[in-house]
Every structure is written in C-alpha cells, then in structure tokens.
Amino acid sequence: MATALDGPVGAVADFHAALARGDNAAALSLLAEDVLIYESGGTENSRAEYASHHLKSDAAFSAAVPRMLISRTHGEQGDTAWVMSVENVEGTYR
Structure with a gap:
C-alpha cells in the first residue's frame, strides 16, 4: 500500500x-x-x-478506537531507522 509518506515514517503509517x-x-x-x-x-x-503476543489485540483495538497524532520524531543511522510517535487515543473498546 502506497502512502504520501516515504521511508520509515511511511512504513509506520502503512502499518x-x-x-x-x-x-x-x-x-x-x-x-x-x-x-x-x-x-x-x-x-x-x-x-x-x-x-x-499483541498483533491480534492491537488490530482489534485499532479498528475500534481512532488515534490522533500529536507528535512524531524519526531518524536513520546506517541500516537502522526509528520512529517515535505520541498519539491521543480516545474511544470505546469492548
């Protein structure tokens, strides 16, 4: 799935x-x-x-509760990349 974002940040958004x-x-x-x-x-x-461990429950939660990005930082060094997101997640789950 293609997003408007490339690289590690795009991968996180796609995930x-x-x-x-x-x-x-x-x-x-x-x-x-x-x-x-x-x-x-x-x-x-x-x-x-x-x-x-968490994939199935994360998917169920993500489908039920919207998230709003507050901030995101990211970086790359060599073949390692990192993305750190702070999000507001509010809603009803189960």
Whole structure:
C-alpha cells in the first residue's frame, strides 16, 4: 500500500492503517524480522514475538478506537531507522 509518506515514517503509517483495517498479514509484512517495538512501557523484540503476543489485540483495538497524532520524531543511522510517535487515543473498546 502506497502512502504520501516515504521511508520509515511511511512504513509506520502503512502499518497502523493495516492494523485499523484488520489486515494482519499486511501489518506483519511491514516489520523486519528483528523489529524492536516499544509500546506503553513494554517491548516486543521481534516480528514473531509481536505476532504471537499483541498483533491480534492491537488490530482489534485499532479498528475500534481512532488515534490522533500529536507528535512524531524519526531518524536513520546506517541500516537502522526509528520512529517515535505520541498519539491521543480516545474511544470505546469492548
């Protein structure tokens, strides 16, 4: 899926869009095998770990509750990239 954003920031936007539409395969395809995900004070240390732990619940939550981007920073060094987002997430889930 193409977005108006390129690179790591575009991948993050595409990842969240895939989660929101419940396309777990597309979301996983955007993650490197050795991805490191920081979320709400915890970490997922690989794509496989994320897929087995939080993917399904993150997709269900993302489909039900809208998010509004507050700020985003990003950078790249060599073959490593990072994106940090602060979002406001309000709504009813379950």
